Amino acid sequence: MTIVAIVGAQWGDEGKGKVVDLLAEKADLVVRFHGGNNAGHTLVVDSVAYALHLVPSGVLHPGKTSLIASGTVVDPDALLQEIAELTDRGVAVGPDRLKVSDRAHVILPQHRLLDVAREAQGSDARLGTTGRGIGPAYEDKAARVGLRLGELRRLDDFRRRLERALVEKNFLLTKLYGMADLQVPSVEAIMERAKVWAEKLKPYLVDSAELVKRASADGRRILFEGAQGVQLDLDHGTYPFVTSSNPTAGGVCVGAGLPPRALDHVLGLVKAYTTRVGEGPLPTELHGELGERLRKAGREYGTTTGRPRRCGWLDALAVRRAVELCGIDHLAVTKLDVLQGLPELKIATHYELDGRRIDFMPADADDLARCRPVYESWPGFEADISKIRRLGDLPSEARAYLDRLGELAGAPPALISVGPDREETIVVHQYF
Numbered sequence: 001m002t003i004v005a006i007v008g009a010q011w012g013d014e015g016k017g018k019v020v021d022l023l024a025e026k027a028d029l030v031v032r033f034h035g036g037n038n039a040g041h042t043l044v045v046d047s048v049a050y051a052l053h054l055v056p057s058g059v060l061h062p063g064k065t066s067l068i069a070s071g072t073v074v075d076p077d078a079l080l081q082e083i084a085e086l087t088d089r090g091v092a093v094g095p096d097r098l099k100v101s102d103r104a105h106v107i108l109p110q111h112r113l114l115d116v117a118r119e120a121q122g123s124d125a126r127l128g129t130t131g132r133g134i135g136p137a138y139e140d141k142a143a144r145v146g147l148r149l150g151e152l153r154r155l156d157d158f159r160r161r162l163e164r165a166l167v168e169k170n171f172l173l174t175k176l177y178g179m180a181d182l183q184v185p186s187v188e189a190i191m192e193r194a195k196v197w198a199e200k201l202k203p204y205l206v207d208s209a210e211l212v213k214r215a216s217a218d219g220r221r222i223l224f225e226g227a228q229g230v231q232l233d234l235d236h237g238t239y240p241f242v243t244s245s246n247p248t249a250g251g252v253c254v255g256a257g258l259p260p261r262a263l264d265h266v267l268g269l270v271k272a273y274t275t276r277v278g279e280g281p282l283p284t285e286l287h288g289e290l291g292e293r294l295r296k297a298g299r300e301y302g303t304t305t306g307r308p309r310r311c312g313w314l315d316a317l318a319v320r321r322a323v324e325l326c327g328i329d330h331l332a333v334t335k336l337d338v339l340q341g342l343p344e345l346k347i348a349t350h351y352e353l354d355g356r357r358i359d360f361m362p363a364d365a366d367d368l369a370r371c372r373p374v375y376e377s378w379p380g381f382e383a384d385i386s387k388i389r390r391l392g393d394l395p396s397e398a399r400a401y402l403d404r405l406g407e408l409a410g411a412p413p414a415l416i417s418v419g420p421d422r423e424e425t426i427v428v429h430q431y432f
């Protein structure tokens, strides 16, 4: 078994970075296949934390190749900054170790400005985006007016296409969103940066589908690192409160150029409770003291934006939907330690919608917002579990909770995380 996809089974921030880092020890190639620097993946190794946004989470292991594939959107300045910060911390990320697809689309200043301007329009229009320009960059890709990193090889063409694209965006920014002419980006200013991007990034550029094809043909172990989570999927999430790409396992094939049958395993990341950052329905959200307790104990503040995450009980309907949509065969359950000391643990098994009991997530976000969770109660556990490394050593209450989660979700846990550090992990089933 050589090709494994890791996907977030909830609303993002499930601990994908930690688990990818852990599994990367035995992988050859780690690939980001969608999204951009809206992601924030935290790894902790020997109590030292690293926050990654675009660079794949295998980068701390020497000798592994990291790939940012064609389905991603890349903010060149953000990527260069991330490379510089890692280099400063002694993590080598030269072009021999990090490869970036020449087909990945470029996030330009107008995309960030549009993202922020739209979000500032008032509460009705707000999605609570990360403000990184992700949506507008994917819009340009779909509208076939986007610029790709490979075009940095031909700056004359880059300039011509930029001129055309910028006319429309600057019209929106000034006429619709009221920005002054001096505040909007100019072709000259972007071209100045583009020269720097071209010089610094050209050595990293590759045909990413070709690289994946060769690695697969050579029997290499490949790990696909999802960003965000299934409930934020553009097609299958809580639209319109979603991101603009596909975090579902199908996104691996599109975003990396991998044939569907090439995936051997899909590992679904599940936080032992639920969090969401940004707007949109969250049926199991806890507004009072209990929500605050989870936020504090789990340090639930965004890695990318620092925003407090909304917290709630585990939603088995959301996880089961992710299992079904992605063909998840095992779960990796993270942050079980955060539940320590709670007298009672709850899992939503159904919703009540307009007086009816349902066992699925409705497609419409307004319907989902009206859903009231129907809970099952499980006894909590008192002991500190962060030092436990074997499933059998977990308190019986914690095991019962995990068993029930696996049963409701339709996939058993292969890995349980009991702390942020790489070492704080119980491995039940190994892929590599």
Ligand code: GDP
Binding pocket: 008, 012, 013, 014, 015, 016, 017, 018, 039, 040, 041, 042, 043, 044, 298, 303, 334, 335, 336, 337, 338, 417, 418, 419, 420, 421
């Ligand atoms: P990602 O976006 O899915 O990679 O997740 P984030 O890194 O945004 O958020 C997960 C946070 O939880 C990070 O700060 C991790 O260091 C931390 N974390 C991961 N696993 C565990 C765990 O088992 N226990 C605790 N207490 N923290 C964890």
Ligand code: IMO
Binding pocket: 008, 011, 012, 013, 014, 038, 039, 040, 041, 127, 128, 129, 130, 131, 132, 133, 134, 135, 226, 227, 228, 229, 232, 241, 242, 243, 244, 277, 278, 279, 303
């Ligand atoms: P990781 O990879 C959690 C959310 C935003 C917002 C919505 C759209 O760390 O799990 P966008 O900027 O993508 O247009 O915002 O998606 N969002 C995330 N939430 N984790 C993430 O990534 C997220 N990336 C985007 O908060 O609600």
Ligand code: MG
Binding pocket: 012, 013, 014, 039, 040, 041, 042, 303
């Ligand atoms: Mg995150």
